[in-house]
Amino acid sequence: MEKSDEVVAVAERVTVVPVAPPLRRGRRWPLGAALAITAVATAGLLLAGTAWPDQPAVRAWRTVCLAITVQALPFLLLGTVLSGAINAFVPADLFTRVLPRRPVLAVPVAGAAGAVLPGCECASVPVANSLIRRGVTPAAAFAFLLSAPAINPVVLTATAVAFPGSPAMVAARLLASLATAAVMGWLWLWLGREEWLRPGLRHRHTGHQHGHSRLHEFRLGFQHDFLHAGGFLVLGAMAAATFNVAVPRSVLDAFSGSPWLSVLFLAGLAVLLAVCSEADAFVAASLTGFSPVARLVFMVVGPMVDLKLIALQAGTFGRAFAWRFSTATTVVAITAGVLIGGLLL
Amino acid sequence: MKRPVQSLLLTLTGLGLLHTALFTDTYLRYVKAGLRVPLIASGAALLLLGLTAAVARERRGGSGRGHEHGSGHGGGQGDGGDHGHDHSVTPRIAWLLFLPALSLTVWAPPALGAYTASRSGAKPVTVQKKGFDPLPAASPVPLTLTDFTKRVQQDRSLAVKGRAVQLTGFVTPAEEGDGWYLTRIIFTCCAADSQTVKVRMYGTEAPPADSWLAVTGTWHPRGALGTRTAEAALDVTAAQPVAQPVNAFTDDLPLRPS
Numbered sequence: 001m002e003k004s005d006e007v008v009a010v011a012e013r014v015t016v017v018p019v020a021p022p023l024r025r026g027r028r029w030p031l032g033a034a035l036a037i038t039a040v041a042t043a044g045l046l047l048a049g050t051a052w053p054d055q056p057a058v059r060a061w062r063t064v065c066l067a068i069t070v071q072a073l074p075f076l077l078l079g080t081v082l083s084g085a086i087n088a089f090v091p092a093d094l095f096t097r098v099l100p101r102r103p104v105l106a107v108p109v110a111g112a113a114g115a116v117l118p119g120c121e122c123a124s125v126p127v128a129n130s131l132i133r134r135g136v137t138p139a140a141a142f143a144f145l146l147s148a149p150a151i152n153p154v155v156l157t158a159t160a161v162a163f164p165g166s167p168a169m170v171a172a173r174l175l176a177s178l179a180t181a182a183v184m185g186w187l188w189l190w191l192g193r194e195e196w197l198r199p200g201l202r203h204r205h206t207g208h209q210h211g212h213s214r215l216h217e218f219r220l221g222f223q224h225d226f227l228h229a230g231g232f233l234v235l236g237a238m239a240a241a242t243f244n245v246a247v248p249r250s251v252l253d254a255f256s257g258s259p260w261l262s263v264l265f266l267a268g269l270a271v272l273l274a275v276c277s278e279a280d281a282f283v284a285a286s287l288t289g290f291s292p293v294a295r296l297v298f299m300v301v302g303p304m305v306d307l308k309l310i311a312l313q314a315g316t317f318g319r320a321f322a323w324r325f326s327t328a329t330t331v332v333a334i335t336a337g338v339l340i341g342g343l344l345l
Numbered sequence: 346m347k348r349p350v351q352s353l354l355l356t357l358t359g360l361g362l363l364h365t366a367l368f369t370d371t372y373l374r375y376v377k378a379g380l381r382v383p384l385i386a387s388g389a390a391l392l393l394l395g396l397t398a399a400v401a402r403e404r405r406g407g408s409g410r411g412h413e414h415g416s417g418h419g420g421g422q423g424d425g426g427d428h429g430h431d432h433s434v435t436p437r438i439a440w441l442l443f444l445p446a447l448s449l450t451v452w453a454p455p456a457l458g459a460y461t462a463s464r465s466g467a468k469p470v471t472v473q474k475k476g477f478d479p480l481p482a483a484s485p486v487p488l489t490l491t492d493f494t495k496r497v498q499q500d501r502s503l504a505v506k507g508r509a510v511q512l513t514g515f516v517t518p519a520e521e522g523d524g525w526y527l528t529r530i531i532f533t534c535c536a537a538d539s540q541t542v543k544v545r546m547y548g549t550e551a552p553p554a555d556s557w558l559a560v561t562g563t564w565h566p567r568g569a570l571g572t573r574t575a576e577a578a579l580d581v582t583a584a585q586p587v588a589q590p591v592n593a594f595t596d597d598l599p600l601r602p603s
Contacts, residue, residue: 056460063454067375067536069445073362074383077390162538216401223398226391227351230358231438234445244537285538 057245065234065241071282072233075158080225089214096135103137107185110140111178114147124148125312132197139192143185146329149277149303150177159299162281168344169292173281176300176340180333187328198318232308239272240283256289266294267334270302277303293341300337305330348402354442356395361449362388370591371449374456376535378592456593457536459517459554462528465541473499485509485561490529490542491596494577497564501571505564512544512579513559513587513599516552525551527560527579532594542596545578552584559599560584 098113099106114124128145132138149155151174163169255265266287270280280302284295305326314322365372366384376384448454477500480486488496488510496505514527526543547565552558562581568574590599 056458059455060457060461062448063374063457064537066445066448066454070362070365070372070375070384070449071380071535071537073358073445074380074387077387081390219394219397219401223351223355223394227354227439227442231441234441235438237445238441240537282535282538288538288540 061241061245064244065237068237068240068282069234072237073230075154076229076233077226078154080222080229089218099136099140103139103189104186106137106140107143107189108178108182110136111143111147111181111185114144114149114181115151115153125309125316129316138194138197139185139188142188142325143181146184146304147177147181150181150300155277155281155303159281162285166292169296172296172340172344173299175344176296176333176336177303179336179340180300180304180329183332183336184325184329187332196318196321196324198316198321235308243269256291256294259291259293262290262294263297263334263338266290266298267301267330267337270298271306271330292345293338296341296345297334297337301330301333304333348398351439352395352398352402354395354439354446355391355398357446357450358442359388359390359392359395361446363392364388365449365453371453373591373594374453374536377532377595456589457530457539458515459528461539462515462517462526462530462541462543463520465539477502477504480504480508485511487511487513487598489596489598490514490527490544490577493544493579494542497570497575497577498573499571503571506570507563509561509563509582510579511559511561513557513590514542514544515557515589516554517543518551518554519545523551527558529596530594531596536594539594543577545576546581547578548581549584552586557587557589558584559587 098109100109124145127148128141131141131144156170156174159170159173160167256262280299284298287295287298290298310322310326313325317325362384365375366381366388372381372384473495477496479502480496486508490512493505493510493512512527514529517526517528519525525546527546528544529542530539531542532539545565546560546562548562560579560581561583562579564570565576565578565580567576567578587599592600
């Protein structure tokens with residue numbers, strides 16, 4: 001009984017968590033804990049003794065929610081291990097040495113370099129931030145930020161597993177994501193303003209620092225990234241499971257009937273569901289009523305724009321940046337998805 | 346989230362994965378069998394990491410907190426407004442991970458069943474282009490629900506006509522009326538992408554929902570056999586309760602637990 005009540009309580013908090021700016025997390029701890037305890041206690045009092053957890057819908061919700069989490073955990077773990085290893089063991093100035101000096105060229109190269117950082121979008125935000133602080137031009141760092149969660153081998157493998165027998169889907173996802181990342185980088189070069197960025201991005205953890213055991217740093221970085229991303233994964237799984245169980249198939253069919261509406265609907269869904277990029281292919285595969293193009297758009301938009309990412313970006317780069325960047329990225333990603341999906345699928 | 350809680354969370358998640366994939370078969374309710382090895386590996390890695398974190402903290406003793414918080418990870422600097430990705434502060438969102446960890450170890454949710462099956466449309470059956478092999482001589486012939494549906498709707502040689510077949514699945518009551526379906530839920534990857542195969546049953550009262558049955562019977566004549574108009578339906582002659590097969594969520598003939 002008690003545990004089911006926790007489920008409810010946290011589900012109620014769900015709406016609050018991603019919106020809260022990820023700053024000052026440490027300081028607010030006691031308040032947050034107090035809120036959580038109050039929520040759990042209230043839910044416990046309200047639900048104690050009811051047959052609520054035995055409702056078939058609730059059981060199906062729990063099954064689906066856990067299934068998404070279990071399915072994604074190994075992928076998430078692999079991603080965080082690798083990104084932790086890169087953070088701790090790759091020399092700090094490697095990226096600056098490798099990238100071309102001219103920003104216009106650096107953008108696509110950085111976008112393609114996203115393939116070497118296997119991780120999900122939560123990991124790529126701090127990495128992009130550290131790249132900027134190490135002198136990489138912001139445009140290139142943003143191209144990297146957008147492409148890394150979408151085109152790395154872990155995600156592409158997951159996509160191939162989720163869409164067995166349709167390699168075109170993997171290729172289309174790779175191309176559309178790369179195109180979006182490059183276009184956004186160039187857009188930043190053309191229209192972007194430094195003052196949208198949070199002033200004085202301070203030096204933080206990324207990379208190896210003198211006087212610390214690399215293994216120790218690796219373990220800490222890994223632990224942090226895994227717990228952080230894992231929390232968001234559970235959140236995404238909850239949202240997806242709610243959607244999966246609560247929304248009757250007929251509503252989906254209403255949208256899946258019209259090609260344009262279905263594309264916009266799934267793009268919006270990708271933003272709202274905030275599924276980790278390492279798991280979103282499986283969610284896309286489950287949306288069986290929709291056209292391949294709409295599902296591709298779901299997978300292109302998802303890793304680049306979603307609620308948790310907007311929150312992360314607002315915390316890291318500043319709010320003025322986050323909403324402009326996310327809006328523009330959504331438009332570019334939908335366009336790229338439709339164009340490339342139309343050609344390949 | 347404090348450090349001891351983090352170690353606890355990692356350990357618990359690792360134990361949960363090991364419990365579901367190594368010590369029991371419950372992982373098959375959620376994902377496909379192929380994910381077993383990655384799940385065990387992940388579980389072991391998380392368990393190891395959680396224990397390492399706990400031991401490392403023990404060893405460092407009193408100075409441990411100071412070291413991990415103060416030096417090098419940005420914990421002590423700044424005005425408090427710039428802690429976006431500080432390793433010593435794990436965001437509160439991580440608390441959510443306790444739910445699957447506890448759920449896996451002590452409160453595993455059940456497999457999907459009649460509720461899900463009744464709410465999803467029937468999985469579209471693929472068109473078999475290369476024609477059908479003759480049915481095996483055994484009587485009754487064991488068939489999967491998908492095979493039976495294909496035979497009924499696509500097999501021009503009408504091989505199932507008059508043949509006794511044996512189908513295995515669980516009971517899903519029909520939404521209207523008192524009829525029922527024999528159903529299988531099939532995962533592509535995990536329970537989130539499940540699809541349902543249904544065959545309508547005639548001739549007996551609806552057994553309790555979610556019970557697994559091996560049903561023997563012949564095709565219920567409705568529509569023209571071998572065409573799209575034929576209904577995937579069975580006149581039941583015998584229905585025997587069976588244990589849920591090991592491979593409950595695949596599109597294969599049932600494997601019995603050994």
